[in-house]
Amino acid sequence: MIRALAALFVTTAMAAAHAVTVGQAAPDFSLTDVNGKTVKLSDFKGKNVVLEWTNPGCPFVVKHYGSNNMQSLQSDAKAKGVVWLSINSTEKNHSDYLAPAKLNAKINGEWKGASSYLLMDESGKAGQAYAAKTTPHMYVIDPTGKLVYAGGIDDKRSANPADVKTAKNYVRAALDETLAGKPVSVATAQPYGCSIKYP
């Protein structure tokens, strides 16, 4: 009985939220992609990884896909050997939720998304481990597994696709600097978009 009670206690004690910090190790996660493949962040040690929180029902996500901004960022990154993980943390009961096949058809089919993997996180655990707040919310991880950027995709907080051209893209800048072996000059920025629909 003591063991069971102790276990109960551990869960209470550990419920305290953890937070990620730029410059520290990025928390590992294991998620299933839209094709049913299990993907672990730690599998990509040695490579730069981009995490993109997404939800095709969000106008801010539509802004970046509709303007082809996200796709070109994804293709450019992959061409440089970067692993791009798009993660959907929308809970199952939310009206924005799309089942894996439908999500795949929307982002990778209709929108021609070019991420390495499109991952399902219905429980929201991966999202909460990163304290992801919005869609999009972007993270860049260096080859040693250290988080080097966390925040918004760019500095123009709007849903207007026209702003993409004039905005400073923080993810592109962070990737360029990390790939060149330089420290990231803007390592955190305000994320903007729709709130993530956590359970």
Add this chain to the structure above:
Amino acid sequence: MHISASATQKHRLPTFAKTTTLLAGVAAFLCATLLHAAPIKTEHAEVELIAEKTALVAGEKNLIGLSIKHAPHWHTYWKNPGDSGYPTKITWDVPPGYGVGEFDWPTPKRLATGPIVNFGYEGEVLLPVTISVPLAAKVGESVTLKGKAEWLVCKDVCIPEEGNVSVTLPVAASNAIGADGARFAAARAATPGDASAWKATLHTAANPARDAWLDLVAPAGATALTALDVFPVLEQVNDPSVQQVYRTPQGYAVKLKLVDGVKLPERMPIVLAASNPIGAKGETAGTTLATVSNTAFVLPAGASALGGAASSADSSANALTFWSALLLAFIGGMVLNLMPCVFPVLSLKILSFAKHSGKAAESRTAMRQHGIYYAVGVVLSFLALAGVMLALKSAGSSIGWGFQLQNPGVVWVLAVIFFMIGLNLMGAFEVGQLAPSSLLSMQAKHPGIDAFFSGVLAVIAASPCTAPFMGAALGFALTQSAAAALAVFAALGVGMALPYVLLAWFPKWLDKLPRPGQWMVTFKQLLAFPMFLTVVWLVWVISLQAGADGAAIGLLGLVGLAFAAWLIGSMRSGVRWAGVAAAVTAMALAWPTAELAQAAVMSATPSKANWQPWDPATVAKLNAEGKPVFVDFTAAWCVSCQANKRLVLSRAEIVSLFEQKQVTLMRADWTNRDERITQALAAMNRSGVPVYVLHAPGKAPQLLPELLTTGIVKEALLALP
């Protein structure tokens, strides 16, 4: 210029076209009139520009405002939107010479969607803007103030919306409050006033959890607040979902969590929203500038938690609810019975039950009565202890559960009690010989008295053993109202007494015991030994609190008491009085003094080479260097602490794992009173020891359970990078 009535009528006309037609029909220069474009209506909001007064006056400042009427449950955002969203804005297009100010944002509401917390507005809101009318404005001309409004309206989904808004006003020599005047008055009342009389300091000493403390010193004469909510005006300063408000002797302290990579100004504007007036003009919200200081903050003695709008959001993450605290206290109370310091008392009780069960059935009522009296004794003792603790706390003492054992005098009294019980069990004297005859006759009339006091004794014996689960529940209890705290302690008592009450009710369960006889005398004598072992442990605690001298004096006192007991037990009544005198003398001489306790503080910290004394600044420094730190909050008088230390933390495999993961080991010793440790415990919602904390770099501190197993510690350590 008598236009107010007509203006009111006209601007209510449904279409712009109709109004213009009407306008054209009137002598335009004499009767230019207020009008605004039809509101923009979307599925989620109705948005329009409105004016406070009927006209603009040259050289004056006039108010217009963006009115947003949200569909039910939809909201738009404050200037700091919180976790997501963005503030409503207008890109103005006004005639040359006209100046447009910023929105005078009303105090926002805290809007939570799951773990995401936003600051914004629901229902109807008016965002007023001050228009500076140029001196050159000509009376009679009609001025259109317009702009592109953009707002993000959200429920569980977010819709960015925009539209062109405008209001047209005549320029006049004077003006009056218009039809929408009441809405401006309401907006003014809802706008934060000046709370600069509240001296605010934001303490941001580096720590891995990015905790920051906002220390608020209330101005003289401020009324006590029942709720306080804090809204930082700047975006991306703190995590809006984390906010714990405490009442301090000087005002309030609010624990916040900074966002990663935050860059703070020297003076940071903060809106305080309270239950009572706090603004200079009696507003219930006000803005003050917090001085940002790179210093650490310790919650002062006597601080207590205060309900705030955010505390509910926060408590879901790591605090207990009232009911789960009651349940934990109840379970903790039952577990207490198995603790080494209580078990001998338990055995005594069972023994007395066995005696009773041997007798005839008429004693059944007596036994049940016995059980009830025992339970009442236990519960009342816990309530009394809780009452003393709450009283001390409200008097400003920085104490936590186990406080009673931080005084070597109390520990010594416990040693005496256990020693005397031991002697009594050995047969050195009988209780009847000690007690005055009046008490004896009372006991004869009321056998319940005996049961009641064995309950009291059980609680006294139990207090060193903060059982698993009790820490969390008692920590919770101390942050609640006195009534809730007492309820938690009562639950603890009920849990502890329940097994006996059940045994008293169902004596058949005792049938398995052998029939009373000589074995009971032997068993009774055998029970003296756990008592003496408890005495050894208590004297060891005294030795840590009051040094070797203190312990020696304590032991001498015990020998004196043993001599006194022997005199009382074996001699004639005349000599008995000498025994009582000897006992009193021994007690008086052996009482450990406070001076000794102070002198012994240094020696109280175990000087094991691989454990260093706890220091929060060092923890933060090591974490910043990427090194993990394990902190053991312990006390010599805490039995669970000693058990964990010997059975788990000192184990070779754990020690080598600590080395392998390069964990710095720190021990916070609470054997004697230590304010810093009491506050650190309070900050973790704990009130007593043991508490085990693993500070991994870049992670929130991880609390391990109070009952450690090698598996639990290993698991936590292996999770380290």
